[in-house]
Amino acid sequence: MKKNKNKNKKTKNPWPTKEAMKQVYEMNLWGTNNAQFYSGEGSHHPEIVRPYLTAVSSFLMGFKKPITVCDLGCGDFNIGKELVKHTDNYFAVDIVPELIAHLQLTYKEEKLKFFCLDISTDDLPTGDCVILRQVLQHLSNIEVHNILNKLKYFKFIILTEHLPNGSFTPNKNILSGQGIRIKKQSGIKIIAPPFNFQVKEEKQLLSNKLSENKGIIVTTLYTVF
Ligand SMILES: C[S@@+](CC[C@H](N)C(=O)[O-])C[C@H]1O[C@@H](n2cnc3c(N)ncnc32)[C@H](O)[C@@H]1O
Numbered sequence: 001m002k003k004n005k006n007k008n009k010k011t012k013n014p015w016p017t018k019e020a021m022k023q024v025y026e027m028n029l030w031g032t033n034n035a036q037f038y039s040g041e042g043s044h045h046p047e048i049v050r051p052y053l054t055a056v057s058s059f060l061m062g063f064k065k066p067i068t069v070c071d072l073g074c075g076d077f078n079i080g081k082e083l084v085k086h087t088d089n090y091f092a093v094d095i096v097p098e099l100i101a102h103l104q105l106t107y108k109e110e111k112l113k114f115f116c117l118d119i120s121t122d123d124l125p126t127g128d129c130v131i132l133r134q135v136l137q138h139l140s141n142i143e144v145h146n147i148l149n150k151l152k153y154f155k156f157i158i159l160t161e162h163l164p165n166g167s168f169t170p171n172k173n174i175l176s177g178q179g180i181r182i183k184k185q186s187g188i189k190i191i192a193p194p195f196n197f198q199v200k201e202e203k204q205l206l207s208n209k210l211s212e213n214k215g216i217i218v219t220t221l222y223t224v225f
Helices: 017-026 046-061 097-106 141-151
Strands: 068-072 089-094 112-116 129-133 156-163 201-209 216-223
Touching: 017 097, 046 129, 046 156, 046 201, 046 216, 089 097, 097 112, 129 141
Parallel strands: 068 089, 068 129, 089 112, 129 156
Antiparallel strands: 156 216, 201 216
16 A cells, blocks of 8 residues: 555645634734733833834824724734824724624724725725735735735735844744744835835834844835836
């Protein structure tokens, strides 16, 4: 009888992103704050959140006529809830249905709408500016590629990514889920290969160096056209 040579070989089958993200919240894989949904320290630590809100609020308030923002992968909305007031409309999107149902009950404002969508496969709401905060870092390159294809229709992108300290090889592929590229000494850089996302201008808004050599959280404003 022929032996199956690959019997003991470990193969990693990608889990659907929706299931992976649901599990993150159900099992508090990004920690907990005694809250039903918790998007992690990056969404709550005052030293990370405060400067981010200052920089992004100032950008949004710089427009004579408030603009429409699409917050893609809005998470527990600890960040987004502070930005709504500076916009004309605020569309907050996440892949986890239970999280979106919770946010719809918790935050009610006329200009604020929540959508449960997979931003990699579904059509996005339209707007002037995309906020993508610590989302791409969790997704495989094919999903990042699909998302970037839709971002060319927005004038501005405010992208936040957790990156390794120092120099690194960008955009190594990972399976989508709780983890990020930092374990491979990599991180997302959308204007680098294989994405080569085309922009008119790139401006770093802020960066936070994390303690214990845990990397750096960088927020970049891209003007697309
Ligand atoms: C680390 S959290 C960041 C949350 C929020 N942006 C913040 O900075 O506080 C990443 C979020 O992206 C969402 N997400 C991941 N993949 C997604 C996808 N394909 N479509 C929509 N949301 C997604 C997750 O469910 C999670 O809520």
